Amino acid sequence: MSSPLVLAVPAKGRLQENAEAFFARAGLNLVKPRGARDYRGAIAGLDGVEVAYISASEITAQLAAGAVHLGVTGEDLVREMIPDADTRVVLIEGLGFGFANVVVAVPQAWIDVRTMADIDDVATAFRHHHGRKMRVATKYINLTREFFSAHGIIDYRIVESSGATEGAPGAGTAELIVDITTTGNTLVANGLKIVDDGTMLRSQANLVAARGANWGPSERETARVILDRIAAQARARAFREVRARFAACDAALVENAKQKFGVATPFGGPTSSGMLTLHCPPGQVYALTSYLRDNGAEAVAVADLDYVFARDNPLYAKLEAGL
DSSP, X not given: OOOOEEEEEEOSHHHHHHHHHHHHHTTOOEEOTTOTTOSEEEETTEEEEEEEEEOHHHHHHHHHHTSOSEEEEEHHHHHHHSTTGGGTXXXXXXXXXXXXXXXXXEEXXXXXXXXXXXXXXXXXXXXXXXSSOEEEEESOHHHHHHHHHHTTOXXXXXXXXXXXXXXXXXXXXXXXEEEEXXXXXXXXXXXXXXXXXXXXXXXXXXXXXXXTSOOOHHHHHHHHHHHHHHHHHHHHHTOEEEEEEESSOOHHHHHHHHHHHOOBOTTOSXXXXXXXXEEEOGGGHHHHXXXXXXXXXXXXXXXXXSOOOOSOOHHHHHHHHHO
16 A cells, blocks of 8 residues: 655645645645544545645754655745755745745844945954954854855854844844844844845745655656646636637737736637637736727626636646656
8 A cells, every 4th residue: 555645734824725725725624633633644535645734944954854745834834944955856836925034134223235335345444453253143144154164254153043033133142144034124123234235035825846755656647637637727827818808819919818917728719600718917807808898899798706627637747747
């Protein structure tokens, strides 16, 4: 009997809610048959899947170890916790939530410090004046070392932060920080500013696959089904279906619509009865309907799409290429 594909999702809070909503939109409803307090679940109607509810950091560790097949976690955690991450996991798809930037922030009082090069100058002067290295408070030790090294900064030492990192300069435990931020408001409230070229990573929640997991035929087929549904929902979200009826419609009109409005013709050109079905980016819908009516369309209907399944499955192709 084959082992199940293990999908790890965050165990609580907004990340769990967003992850469950993401999968539900793709028709993949996460359920807990043994009750809401259980840390194991399933996907309704899809056999061969075990859903593990654990913390985002533990998901990252489990992916690195190959103990789960797929997981939802932030790219910031992947890049920080997994050395040579691209050789050990596949970042399949950004999920559109959990956005946060990993940034370098300095006190606002450092009015002449605007770039990483300025920080390098300050670090050298600080060591000369104080006889010690400038302190950088952060939870992102590996990302910080890599980023500072890329900018040629060596006169600093890391102070590992276990609490509110943004408070370290004010408390006198560090001179500057590396931390995550979404709006930057907390940094400003603590008298800090982000240096102009100090955004080291723009992170969001990702669907991540572990290269080291056991990817047998059944696990791959289950992953294909899951990723097919996710890709179909993503295509549907990117378009609206526009259907028009013409007394006469030629290929030139359709080709012009493609060029002007970025539409696709999923079912080919107009039918013998004069019906034409187009998939149109949402922002171009009204312009397209006006164009079609101006060019002879007798009626135009617009509808939301739930799923658009295509022969190609780009997400599964990405997974296969990475395994």
